[in-house]
Structure formats: structure tokens, C-alpha cells
Amino acid sequence: MESFYLLDAVFAQNCGQSRASRQPIASYIVGGLEANPGDYPWQVGLIESGYLICGGTYVNGNAAGSVKVVTAAHCLSGKNPNPNNYRVVFGMHITTDSTGRVIAQVTGVSKHEQYNSNTFSNDIAVLDFTIGSSDLSSTFASPACLPSRSYYSGEAVVVSGWGTTSEGGSSSSVLRYVWKQMISLAECETTGNAGNLDQSMLCAGEAGKDACQGDSGGPLVAARSGCWELVGVVSWGFGCGRDNYPGVYADAFHLKNWTLSKI
Known part of the structure; x- marks a missing residue:
């Protein structure tokens, strides 16, 4: 069984589908409740040197069946991060349980060109993989949709x-x-x-x-x-x-x- 050390630091749509409640529930990450397996299937873990350092979001790529991950630019070291240093875990619920998950090597990294490490402006990056969505069929992993509109206060x-x-x-x-x-x-x-x-x-x-x-x-x-x-x-x-x-x-x-x- 592979585990990672944690640093303290068929659907109607082809994205954005989950069995999680769409109604607010009083729980939170800081001292809160646990999610159920598959509730947030777009959630991935970003690994560097065997450590789970950050999260990320599985999204569809522009090419049919392509897999991409959106994460924060500040999670990736240097101006031009080496993709060989990073792996992503899809379909993970418990970090110490390897059941029903796929670990994929990152093959390309795009950090926003205007990312500012001092102010965290434009704190976004996209990760590439050679795997396709069919390679994740053994997991509950599925993508979130990109936003159709801006947010509103109170949403x-x-x-x-x-x-x-x-x-x-x-x-x-x-x-x-x-x-x-x-x-x-x-x-x-x-x-x-x-x-x-x-x-x-x-x-x-x-x-x-x-x-x-x-x-x-x-x-x-x-x-x-x-x-x-x-x-x-x-x-x-x-x-x-x-x-x-x-x-x-x-x-x-x-x-x-x-x-x-x-x-």
C-alpha cells in the first residue's frame, strides 16, 4: 500500500457531476467533518518528492478525453518548474489508502506569466498529463466544469x-x-x-x-x-x-x- 506524508503547510453532463449535497451544511475543513468518497471527484492531490503539498482541480482539456489539472502557481517551485518533480493523485479520498486511485506523472507545467510571488496576483497554473479520461475509469474521479459566469456576493x-x-x-x-x-x-x-x-x-x-x-x-x-x-x-x-x-x-x-x- 502506498501512502504519502502530508506537509502542514454515465452522467447527463461531462463535467461537474457529484453525489454531494448542493445545499449548505454546517461543516468546515478547520476542525470540521469528513466528505464522503466521491462527493468531490474533481479534487486531486499534488505530490512533490513524496509529499502531498497542495490540492488541485481535475478539468477537461480542449482535446476530447484529455486530462488537465488547475492548481495554484505558488504550489510549483521556480519560474519554470520541472514537471518531472510532480505527480498527481486522482480519485483519492484517504491519503493512506491506495484503493481506487490513479497516480499520474505531470508532463507539462504552465504557470501564469504574470504570477507575482510577492502579491499572489494571478496565482494559477495548469498541469498536463499523457493519460486520458479513460485511464481514470477505475476511479470515481471526474472533472469540474470551468465557470460559466462570475460569482455574486453571498453565493x-x-x-x-x-x-x-x-x-x-x-x-x-x-x-x-x-x-x-x-x-x-x-x-x-x-x-x-x-x-x-x-x-x-x-x-x-x-x-x-x-x-x-x-x-x-x-x-x-x-x-x-x-x-x-x-x-x-x-x-x-x-x-x-x-x-x-x-x-x-x-x-x-x-x-x-x-x-x-x-x-
Whole structure:
């Protein structure tokens, strides 16, 4: 059985399908409840040197049957990361259980050309693989849809990951999730995040509900018109779940044209 060390740090649609509830439930990654296997089948784990360092989102590529992953640029080392250093796990629920999952070698990395490691502006990247969707048929892995529109303030969204369950705490071996609400950038500028935001970012959350260390690069999704769409990519925040410090994500709709050019 292969396991990884965690760093604290047939459907009507061909994407966005899950058996997870589309209604908010009071649970959260920081100290929260566990997801059920297959609830968030687009969730992947990004591995570097045997360590699960970040999350990511499985999406369809432009070519039929192609597999791509969207993650955060800050999860990848250097301006031109070596794809040989990274693998991705599809269909994983428990990090210590190898049942029903596929581990794929990354063959190409595209980091946003305007990514700024100081400000986390344009914090997005796309990973390439030689495997196709048929190679994942033995797993519950399936892609999320790219966003059809921008978000609105108050929209219900879900973030998931294997990150720490409290600020400075231990990582979870089981996938967890949290329902949050979107916050407009104008409103977010009135919080502790003021002065650190730009149009490539969005904010979501409230005190006690947040992603945390190890969740970076993972999906923030919303249920829209019968399918789950990628709204944001876990990017940065001051602590985890602190009052007046909502989590900050790369805005998947704002960055959609760039993403489409890379998949």
C-alpha cells in the first residue's frame, strides 16, 4: 500500500457531476467533518518528492478525453518548474489508502506569466498529463466544469482539501470540505485583507470556516444549473478562519481565458 506524508503547510453532463449535497451544511475543513468518497471527484492531490503539498482541480482539456489539472502557481517551485518533480493523485479520498486511485506523472507545467510571488496576483497554473479520461475509469474521479459566469456576493460555495484542521495544527488524512459565502472585492477591502487584493482574486468565508495550510491549489466550487463549476483556486490568507480575514482565492472566471489557452 502506498501512502504519502502530508506537509502542514454515465452522467447527463461531462463535467461537474457529484453525489454531494448542493445545499449548505454546517461543516468546515478547520476542525470540521469528513466528505464522503466521491462527493468531490474533481479534487486531486499534488505530490512533490513524496509529499502531498497542495490540492488541485481535475478539468477537461480542449482535446476530447484529455486530462488537465488547475492548481495554484505558488504550489510549483521556480519560474519554470520541472514537471518531472510532480505527480498527481486522482480519485483519492484517504491519503493512506491506495484503493481506487490513479497516480499520474505531470508532463507539462504552465504557470501564469504574470504570477507575482510577492502579491499572489494571478496565482494559477495548469498541469498536463499523457493519460486520458479513460485511464481514470477505475476511479470515481471526474472533472469540474470551468465557470460559466462570475460569482455574486453571498453565493454559496464549497472548498475542500486535506490541509490542517486548525491553524498550525495537523493535516487530515481524509478529505474535508466547508460551505462558505462569496464576498465582493469591495467588501473584502473593508476586512483585514485590505490593500492586498486585485482583480485576479476573490474572497470567501467567515470566522471559523476556512481552508488552511496544505489546501493551497484546491477547488472552490459552486453548484450552478445542475453542475459544479470551479469558482476559485485556494491561494492565500492571514491565518485560518480568523475573524475579519476571509480566505483569498484566484478568480477562475477572471482567469478563464488564460486557462482555456493552456488546456
